[in-house]
Amino acid sequence: xxxxxxxxxxxxxxxxxxxxxxxxxxxxxxxxxxxxxxxxxxxxxxxxxxxxxxxxxxxxxxxxxxxxxxxxxxxxxxxxxxxxxxxxxxxxxxxxxxxxxxxxxxxxxxxxxxxxxxxxxxxxxxxxxxxxxxxxxxxxxxxxxxxxxxxxxxxxxxxxxxxxxxxxxxxxxxxxxxxxxxxxxxxxxxxxxxxxxxxxxxxxxxxxxxxxxxxxxxx
Numbered sequence: 001x002x003x004x005x006x007x008x009x010x011x012x013x014x015x016x017x018x019x020x021x022x023x024x025x026x027x028x029x030x031x032x033x034x035x036x037x038x039x040x041x042x043x044x045x046x047x048x049x050x051x052x053x054x055x056x057x058x059x060x061x062x063x064x065x066x067x068x069x070x071x072x073x074x075x076x077x078x079x080x081x082x083x084x085x086x087x088x089x090x091x092x093x094x095x096x097x098x099x100x101x102x103x104x105x106x107x108x109x110x111x112x113x114x115x116x117x118x119x120x121x122x123x124x125x126x127x128x129x130x131x132x133x134x135x136x137x138x139x140x141x142x143x144x145x146x147x148x149x150x151x152x153x154x155x156x157x158x159x160x161x162x163x164x165x166x167x168x169x170x171x172x173x174x175x176x177x178x179x180x181x182x183x184x185x186x187x188x189x190x191x192x193x194x195x196x197x198x199x200x201x202x203x204x205x206x207x208x209x210x211x212x213x214x215x216x217x218x219x
Contacts, residue, residue: 008173009120009177010124016210111210130160
């Protein structure tokens with residue numbers, strides 16, 4: 001089984017991917033992590049990606065296709081795998097289907113975790129992280145609130161927020177993401193592959209919905 005996660009910023013796809021990886025052993029493939037790994041490897045392709053990023057340019061679709069193809073050739077395809085951060089554009093969706101077809105596979109499910117801009121903004125502006133254990137909290141959403149104001153429940157150190165967690169930054173990222181992926185969402189919806197999930201609910205409830213959809217529920 002292979003899954004594509006589609007979600008705007010702050011929808012929680014990273015959280016749900018991590019839970020599925022830890023609980024069920026799914027393989028998690030993050031497009032962003034692939035790029036960062038190549039950049040840190042100092043290979044020729046890594047140097048090329050670094051130059052592109054440093055110049056504020058977009059990564060070429062053919063380059064992303066090669067990275068995804070290369071990654072899939074290194075994993076056990078019998079183990080369920082999840083892809084997030086790719087595809088973001090219609091031609092990338094077609095590229096991915098081509099990659100899978102050459103491996104004798106096809107896209108099984110596309111999980112679209114949908115949240116509105118206001119919900120996402122509240123999550124972004126309220127997001128706090130422990131600098132020691134990396135546990136995430138939120139002071140605005142009504143869940144994941146620290147027991148003591150601005151202190152990690154476990155480490156008892158002051159929580160921090162990311163510098164780019166601002167209203168302006170979030171709105172730009174949200175609008176760009178939804179503009180880019182709208183055609184991808186409709187493409188997989190028309191193929192009967194897309195399952196839309198209300199991402200505004202409590203994360204504990206959402207992971208149960210995802211587990212039910214995937215038919216896992218490992219008690």
